[in-house]
Amino acid sequence: MKTLDATDRKLIALLQDNARLSTVALAKAVGLSRSAVQERVHRLESAGVIAQYTVRLGSGGDPLQAWLLLRYADGFSCDDVMPLLVELPAVRTCHSVAGEIDMLVLVQADTPSMLADLRERIAAFKGIDDVTTMPVLRVTLDRGG
Structure with missing residues (x-):
């Protein structure tokens, strides 16, 4: 895989903060088309940069x-x-x-x-x-x- 650029890093940060963001929301946040973001996320997944999507419990769960x-x-x-x-x-x-x-x-x-x-x-x-x-x-x- 090629080196991660600033857009890749921003996509990763957005997904780390909220893995449920839609492709449209990601695209708007990074200033690319939906299809360009979809391709980037797929490439990051295929390369193993994004290994999985998970749930992080917040304050709504029992402490x-x-x-x-x-x-x-x-x-x-x-x-x-x-x-x-x-x-x-x-x-x-x-x-x-x-x-x-x-x-x-x-x-x-x-x-x-x-x-x-x-x-x-x-x-x-x-x-x-x-x-x-x-x-x-x-x-x-x-x-x-």
Whole structure:
């Protein structure tokens, strides 16, 4: 296949953003005829540049939730960690608890990758010694309080 030009790259970007765009909409966006766009997309598919069309879940799907079980590093407490957690919109609930775990933190993310990034970010906080992640498979009772 020949090198991708700016129009090919724009078509790919448009399709990555919304794979359901019609050929007419693509043509209008790149300033070519419908048939020229159809040929380009077919060429990109045939060459393997476009391997498949897929669905990416947005905010309309159920978000992923996980409980993060935090242990503080020696000399640190809830007062040290909470200001950092409050700054993260994905943190839904924090419970300071007694026992081997110091804090239970309920987090929410749109994708597994976002959940992993959030977990790593919290694990890197000064004052956090260990994080155990427990993904929520199903909520069987939530009385909202």
